[in-house]
Amino acid sequence: xxxxxxxxxxxxxxxxxxxxxxxxxxxxxxxxxxxxxxxxxxxxxxxxxxxxxxxxxxxxxxxxxxxxxxxxxxxxxxxxxxxxxxxxxxxxxxxxxxxxxxxxxxxxxxxxxxxxxxxxxxxxxxxxxxxxxxxxxxxxxxxxxxxxxxxxxxxxxxxxxxxxxxxxxxxxxxxxxxxxxxxxxxxxxxxxxxxxxxxxxxxxxxxxxxxxxxxxxxxxxxxxxxxxxxxxxxxxxxxxxxxxxxxxxxxxxxxxxxxxxxxxxxxxxxxxxx
Amino acid sequence: xxxxxxxxxxxxxxxxxxxxxxxxxxxxxxxxxxxxxxxxxxxxxxxxxxxxxxxxxxxxxxxxxxxxxxxxxxxxxxxxxxxxxxxxxxxxxxxxxxxxxxxxxxxxxxxxxxxxxxxxxxxxxxxxxxxxxxxxxxxxxxxxxxxxxxxxxxxxxxxxxxxxxxxxxxxxxxxxxxxxxxxxxxxxxxxxxxxxxxxxxxxxxxxxxxxxxxxxxxxxxxxxxxxxxxxxxxxxxxxxxxxxxxxxxxxxxxxxxxxxxxxxxxxxxxxxxx
Numbered sequence: 358x359x360x361x362x363x364x365x366x367x368x369x370x371x372x373x374x375x376x377x378x379x380x381x382x383x384x385x386x387x388x389x390x391x392x393x394x395x396x397x398x399x400x401x402x403x404x405x406x407x408x409x410x411x412x413x414x415x416x417x418x419x420x421x422x423x424x425x426x427x428x429x430x431x432x433x434x435x436x437x438x439x440x441x442x443x444x445x446x447x448x449x450x451x452x453x454x455x456x457x458x459x460x461x462x463x464x465x466x467x468x469x470x471x472x473x474x475x476x477x478x479x480x481x482x483x484x485x486x487x488x489x490x491x492x493x494x495x496x497x498x499x500x501x502x503x504x505x506x507x508x509x510x511x512x513x514x515x516x517x518x519x520x521x522x523x524x525x526x527x528x529x530x531x532x533x534x535x536x537x538x539x540x541x542x543x544x545x546x547x548x549x550x551x552x553x554x555x556x557x558x559x560x561x562x563x564x565x566x567x568x569x570x571x572x573x574x575x576x577x578x579x580x581x582x583x584x585x586x587x588x589x590x591x592x593x594x595x596x597x598x599x600x601x602x603x604x605x606x607x608x609x610x611x612x613x614x615x616x617x618x619x620x621x622x623x624x625x626x627x628x629x630x631x
Numbered sequence: 632x633x634x635x636x637x638x639x640x641x642x643x644x645x646x647x648x649x650x651x652x653x654x655x656x657x658x659x660x661x662x663x664x665x666x667x668x669x670x671x672x673x674x675x676x677x678x679x680x681x682x683x684x685x686x687x688x689x690x691x692x693x694x695x696x697x698x699x700x701x702x703x704x705x706x707x708x709x710x711x712x713x714x715x716x717x718x719x720x721x722x723x724x725x726x727x728x729x730x731x732x733x734x735x736x737x738x739x740x741x742x743x744x745x746x747x748x749x750x751x752x753x754x755x756x757x758x759x760x761x762x763x764x765x766x767x768x769x770x771x772x773x774x775x776x777x778x779x780x781x782x783x784x785x786x787x788x789x790x791x792x793x794x795x796x797x798x799x800x801x802x803x804x805x806x807x808x809x810x811x812x813x814x815x816x817x818x819x820x821x822x823x824x825x826x827x828x829x830x831x832x833x834x835x836x837x838x839x840x841x842x843x844x845x846x847x848x849x850x851x852x853x854x855x856x857x858x859x860x861x862x863x864x865x866x867x868x869x870x871x872x873x874x875x876x877x878x879x880x881x882x883x884x885x886x887x888x889x890x891x892x893x894x895x896x897x898x899x900x901x902x903x904x905x
Contacts, residue, residue: 370792401794429794468812493869515812515871519643520675520703527673530801531808539787540743568885575892577885590881598872607864611842611851615889 373404376537377480381407381453381490382529383445385504388414390497394425395526396493397432402530409445409490423531441553442504444494450490451479454500454508455528457521465510472512473535491532496525560605565592571612639897642903646676647854650811651754655681655764656668656803657719659778661768662688667697667799670767671706676804676882677811682710683719683764694861716778725753727764728774728782731795738871739777739784745784756877761829777859780866834879839866869872 373379377597382400385408387393397408410417417438426433426445446452453472467475472491479487492508505511514523514531523531569588572578578587595608647653661667661684671682684691691712700707713719720726727746741749746765753761766782768774779785788797788805797805839846843862852861863867869882 366793369791372792402790402797402801404791424844427796427798448634470812478709504699516676517643517678517811518646519640523676527676527804530804533804534808537791564829568837571889571892572885577888587881590878594872594874594878594882600868604864604868607861608868611846611865612889614849614851615845615886616892618845618890 359437362559368622376404376488376606377477378485378489379405379407379535380407380476381409381488383409383411383490384413384525385442385445385500386414387493387525390421391423391425392496392525393419393436394427394429394433395438396427397426397525397542398531399526399530400533401426401429401432403533405536406432406435406535409424409439410434410436411439411445413438420621434531442507444527446492446507449488449490450483451476451487453489453491453492453512453534454505454509455491455512455514456505457499457513457523464505464508466511468488468515469512469532469535470539470583473532473539475510476536477539485544486596487630493525493528508577519587525530555599556602556605560602561595561600562603564595564600564608567612571616575616651751652759652761652763653679653681654750655679655683655723655762656714656807656808657683657685657764657766658687658799659716660769661767661799664671664689664693664695664697664871665698665699666770666799667693667710668701668703668707669798670711670803671696671700671710673698673800673803673804674807675703677809679809679810680706681838681904682706683713684710685716685719686857687712688769689898716781717832718765720764720876721831721836723764723827723832724757725750725761726765726782726832727765727784727786728779729765729767729786729788730779730798731787731809734819737784738779738782738867741784741786743809743815744785744807746784747806747813750810751813755766757829762831767799767802776863780863780870781836783809783863783870806810817877828875828877830871830874830876830879832838834876835869835874838874838879841883841886842869849890853904 382396382405384393384396387396390413393410393413399407400406401513408552413419417436419434423430423433437445453467478487479489486627490505491512494504512532516523546580556604565588568591569578576586600608636823656670656679658667658670661670664687666676667682667684674680674682687693691710692707697704697707711719726739733755750763753763765786766774766778768778786806789804790797839862842865843852846865852858872878
């Protein structure tokens with residue numbers, strides 16, 4: 358239904374707009390079409406839509422890039438081609454260079470999360486006018502020093518020092534994720550809406566009464582000096598379970614059913630003798 | 632130079648040790664070896680070393696997994712195989728299930744950053760004794776509801792609602808990155824000390840078995856088409872209660888006692904007739 362689709366995609370667009378102006382991803386001299394496609398997919402997963410490609414080794418357009426994008430066709434088809442890094446970053450106000458190794462460059466070095474936060478701050482401070490971009494180097498040896506010198510800051514990734522190599526698609530994915538989900542949102546905890554049906558305390562108290570009466574009859578709550586502690590422990594379990602109203606009813610059904618079960622078992626035995 | 636290598640790898644080991652006990656990655660019924668390899672690489676990039684695989688579609692060992700791991704050979708070679716999810720999580724204290732879609736399950740839903748912070752808090756509170764694991768489903772349709780019901784919490788990813796599909800390697804990468812690079816100091820969770828005695832999943836699974844058998848005998852689990860949903864709801868209650876080992880024993884005592892109780896009640900009645 359077109360109407361439904363439209364409203365859902367409007368919703369998605371509003372949600373994305375709330376993230377601010379997305380930074381531009383610049384792939385410098387990428388080698389494999391598959392990797393370009395993986396970058397496009399990772400970008401679109403996290404709301405980045407503008408890709409610039411400097412001098413791709415295997416030419417452009419590239420069928421492998423399209424198929425590896427897993428449907429992020431709009432990113433591939435709208436990608437802009439440049440001959441040099443200078444041209445690719447010419448209209449940008451703030452540029453980051455991603456590097457794996459330590460470099461002797463006097464520039465700020467940021468983790469992706471910090472860079473993402475800075476990009477959002479620049480966007481807000483400029484009311485959306487600031488254009489930012491992040492450069493990613495060729496698969497084999499990254500960015501050249503001359504290319505890095507065009508950047509305002511370096512982005513480097515916190516990785517296991519004993520196994521530190523990230524591929525191009527992974528590097529773009531982690532940056533894009535930080536931009537999209539960075540800040541407080543990555544720690545947001547959601548609870549299912551159904552929490553609205555949480556049991557009232559009086560339901561819980563009645564459940565406790567039912568269980569404790571059954572366990573007194575069954576002889577479980579014994580000997581008397583230990584009973585208060587046992588009751589406290591049982592109540593703690595069911596309090597911690599943060600029960601819904603319908604779950605309290607289920608548990609009361611469970612107690613009744615188990616008690617009847619023994620009775621029924623016993624009744625069946627005499628029946629055999631009939 | 633061997634001496635240099637050794638000290639560098641010692642340094643890496645110390646650095647990783649500072650991150651705490653790494654969670655275990657559990658791949659449930661993965662289909663492609665390439666994806667298993669990509670997961671191993673992503674894990675080792677961020678200091679996760681233990682992979683468990685439940686029933687891989689193409690058997691094991693898998694040459695494609697090894698080559699796609701890009702050198703994360705230790706993860707692939709030490710991967711442990713299991714026939715069922717129950718066995719794969721049996722010795723774990725705290726389990727997360729990753730899901731893409733909204734599910735009607737009454738469990739906490741966390742973004743990867745919050746889950747990573749919680750894992751670190753659990754590790755610290757238990758002095759490294761708590762074993763945690765994260766389940767990732769099959770490429771095509773993720774985890775089944777029965778598999779998810781074994782988890783304590785759900786992990787879901789903040790993604791572009793208009794292009795939300797992450798592949799298996801990407802999902803593992805983002806979780807591993809959050810565990811490694813997440814700012815635990817930004818999100819400190821206090822955990823009660825007693826959490827050190829948390830039940831293992833196999834205790835819980837045995838508790839479920841005991842309860843469900845008793846409720847089948849008693850006729851509570853009826854009619855058959857409704858049983859899977861009823862079982863899921865019951866399991867959700869006791870999973871959410873975040874039980875201690877001794878509490879599982881208490882609940883098993885409760886079940887046995889209630890079942891015996893009915894029998895005893897019934898026995899008393901005939902006695903009156905004597």
